Amino acid sequence: MDKTLTASLARLPVSFGDIEAAAALLAGSVKRTICDRSRTLSDITGADIWLKFENLQFTATFKERGALNRLSALSAEERRRGVIAASAGNHAQGVAYHAARLFIPATIFVPVGTPTVKIENTRRHGTDVIEGGATLEEATALAIEHGRQQHLTFIHPYDDPLIIAGQGTTALEMLGAVPDLDILIVPIGGGGLISGMAIAARTLKPGIEIIGVQAALCPSMYNLIKAQQLPMRGDTLAEGISVKAPGRITSEIVRALVDDIVLVSEQRIEQAVSLLITIEKTVTEGAGAAGLAAVLADEARFAGRKVGMVLSGGNIDTHLLSSVLTRQLAREGRLTQLRFDIADRPGQLGTVVAILGKMGANIVEVSHQRIFTDLPAKAVLLEVVIETRDRAHLDATIAALKAANIDISGH
Template sequence: MSETLAASLARLPVTFGDIEAAAGVLADHVKRTSFDRSRTLSGIVGADLWLKFENLQFTATFKERGALNRLSALSADERRRGVIAASAGNHAQGVAYHAARLSIPATIFVPRGTPTVKIENTRRHGANVIEAGATLEEAAILAIDHGRERQLTFIHPYDDPMIIAGQGTIAIEMLASVPDLDVLLVPIGGGGLISGMAVAARTLRPGIEIIGVQAALYPSMYNLIKGQHLPMRGDTLAEGIAVKAPGRITSEIVRALVDDIVLVTEPQVEHALSLLITIEKTVTEGAGAAGLAAVLANQERFRGRALGLVLSGGNIDTRLLSGVLTRQLAREGRLSQLRFDIADRPGQLATIVAVLSSSGANIVEVSHQRIFTDLPAKAVLLEVVIETRDQSHLASTIAALRAAHLDVDVGGN
């Protein structure tokens, strides 16, 4: 380690000693999740790709590491009065679960629109959940005011040295298993995870490259570090990292230790999430798939290198997950909606079905529309959802329909 790096690490508000102490607190209470090489994904991206399965924690999120470390430091009086937190869901579950284990009353503010699965899981752990505020930032303001009135200790989701130290234990585990990692790719919301991991990784392997990944819709840390002014808006699949204002402490650490921050789009996150399910048979939320999304979008940059990715959480609403998987099938040409303008007379549907059958396409759904359409009165709008093997099979099916003189549009276009 160079003297410059050593001096930089010594000046930061979180030290490697803090992270080692957190590891002692977490031992036997937080799962040491597996860190495995994905042979198939490695082949797809042309790199040696390792996955840290934090989505397999009891609460399905890494957040319980920092939460337990912070809660364990409370005084007896603070434990008696209770704690309060604000979270889009994962920090809430970490705080609620370990507060219950330690017999500490917990109140959690979540922004309106937080996925139902995260809210219900938090309540199941015994916390009092209050939905308030349009954003995480608004929920946090309300939580702080609520807690001040009742003398509750506020447990910050990321901008707290003990939270950061708890999250940093992930990097210790990763590098203990694979000491020669070249790159860490870590999702960034407020920055707690990447801050802790960066302190640990820079201490254990000074030359490692550390790259943060943010959703393109919420590039808060990206803007701060790179001096940009990209807008932050909209609903992102990666709501766990949809943070408008990164922390003061985390920003200092990221600026000092993180090499780069990249942005990923919503389709890229959806694709990565789908691959993790179909290939690794593991469910992640959008934020948990962000690292893989970054690798898939920048394959030349990472080719031939050993990459460590954190699957940071697995709390995704099942309805949303269903939609993501179905949309991916459509992108791959495996599920398509065909639209036909046909004459309203016997035999037309049979003709279409015969062509689809001979082409080997599976019919999933059929819909006739005679009323709510601009077609002539003697015409029918027919919509057929079909399943095909891939894009080439879909193309040959469309060609067969057109060869039979059937006017067909794909996807309503």
């Protein structure tokens, strides 16, 4: 390790020793999740992809690492009074689960609109969950004030040395399992996970490249580190990393140790969630799929390199997951809505159906509209949702319809 890096690590508020101590404390209480190679994703992307399955933790999130490390440091009086936290869902579950294990009363504030699955999973641990504030920052302000009034200890989701040290144990396990990784790709919200992982990784393998990923709709850490002012919408599928105010401690660590931060589009995140389900048979939320989304968006950058990424969470609302999978099928040409302008006379619908059947397209849904349309009175708007094998099959099916002089008005 060169002297500059050694000096940088020494100045940081979290040390490698802190992370090792956290690992010893977590042993037996937090699952040591597998870090496994994806042969198919490696073939698709051209990179050598290794996945750390933190979505297989009991709470389906890495957040319980930091939560347990922080809760274990409470004094007896602090444990008696209880704790309070604010979270978009995953930190809430980590705190709730381990607080219940340690018999510590816990109250959690979540922003209005937090996925139901995350709220219900948190309540299941016997925790008081309060919805308040339109954003995580507003929920945090409410939690801090409530905690002050009730004399509760606030457990920060990311900007706390003990939280950061706990999250850093993820990198200890990854490099312990696969010591020759070239790159770590880590989702960034407030920065707790990448901060802890960067300290551990830089100590164990100084030359490793560390890349953070943010959703393009919420580029908070990207803006801070790169001195940009990209707009912050926040309504991203990756709500777990939709944090508008990066931490003071975490931003210091990211600035010192992280090589780059990249932004990924919603379409790439959706594609990554879909691929992880269809190929790895594992459910991830948007934030958990952000690392794969980054590779899919820039395959040339990672080609031929050994890439480790963290599937940081698996808490995604089932309705949202259904929408993501359906939208991806549409993008791949496997699910399509066709609109036809046909004459209102017997046999026309049957002709369309016969051609679709001959081409092997499966009809999912049919709408036959005479009234609510601008077409002439002797015409009918026919809408058919079909399943096809892929884009080529869809194109062939459309060509067959057009060859039969059937007017396709849009698809």
